[in-house]
Amino acid sequence: MQVRRPSMTSPVLIIIPAYNEEATILHTVQTIETYTPYDYIVINDGSTDRTLSILKEHQKPHISLPVNLGIGGAMQTGYQYAHRQGYEYAMQLDADGQHNPADIEHLLQSIQKSEYDMVIGSRFLEKTSYKGSIIRRAGILYFYYLLKWIAKIEVYDPTSGYRIVNKQVIALFAKDYPVDYPEVEVLVTLSRKKFRIKEIKTEMKDRQGGESSITHAKGLYYMIKVTFFSVIRSFL
Template sequence: MSKVLIIIPAYNEEDTIYNTVKKLVETCKYDYVVINDGSTDGTRRILEENNLNYIDLPINLGIGGAMQTGYKYALKHGYEYAIQLDADGQHDPDDLEKLVAEIERSQYDMVIGSRFIEKTNYKGSLMRRIGILYFYYLLLFISRIKITDPTSGYRIVNRKIIKEFSKYYPVDYPEVEVLVKLAQKKYRIKEIKVEMKNRQGGRSSITPLKSLYYMTKVTFISLIRSVF
């Protein structure tokens, strides 16, 4: 067994899940688990037919519930580090070694793969970039930490954080909220450059209306967390 677990949350990712896991297995030595988050398409069938390692959630819990399931699995099986890898092919497995090497070398509690700490090939929409900039300043105001890519889910955490996330993890849109919580508890967070791609298939569940809800909810919860 590896000391690193890669957690792949998947909801209706039949177009991408096989290729994502296949490339992962071909390019890295770490263990993985797919969290099938109550998918209603062919995701579970693909996982079964290809004998992939997965946990099947009977209902859709959202990204937070899926990731917390993965962290509980990591804690139970004694992993030292856990990494989130998106099922849609956006995260490049070639950067996994960089994340692992950095957290081992630096002894930080979380290392985030950033699209913006250095120049990369990533080209996001204007609205997405505005949202990311908004959360950058929100974190700077609330927690006094500078995170250039606060919505990046491509992040590695150590066993201390695995324990934290096993106890509590936000239900939806957790990326920014957990940074506030970790900063409040004086955990150490840093970023390194990674390359990210556009979604390799399927459709994003984040609509403009959900984006507005996301920004409002995260702002409110983060402000509350900064006080209590």
């Protein structure tokens, strides 16, 4: 495991879950290094391509999991590290180059200057350049109404992987986090526990390389599973 030493000037840890992202991971972390002063950690989620080799070759901060745990397992690993190191905020950022690093500061300022516990970078709160497929947008709309029904909250981009949380939520997520496809489920949990959630506009590009791990078949499984466990979590 290679990590940056925690810095007194960096209250933020950027967590980058990565599974088979050899085409984009180096550019993603180099962009973060160029545009932000904050610490980051790549969670290599049992990749079978050259992701780990690239991280080692370029001496980038990372934790390497021996097997693929899924996005939830990778993110919980990152939250556990953030909790142990005492970071004030933890931010999730995708490894595929879709997230604009210019929005990192916007997300941080939004949570620092408010009483919110999570701030989500949204593609749909206001009009952005992001399009997305009809199927993907339909799925996002489905989860918007699911959350409105079971959690009584309105989140226009509930599957966004661009989000930041404070120290209290870091501690919660370090102990309890869904195994895979966690984005919607954790919103139900936070709402149930009276944490405050906010969305702000962020830009999102198309995947800059590689392929998404979510196929149409997995997408259907994703919707069924997340619906089932979100309903259960709403009663916990």
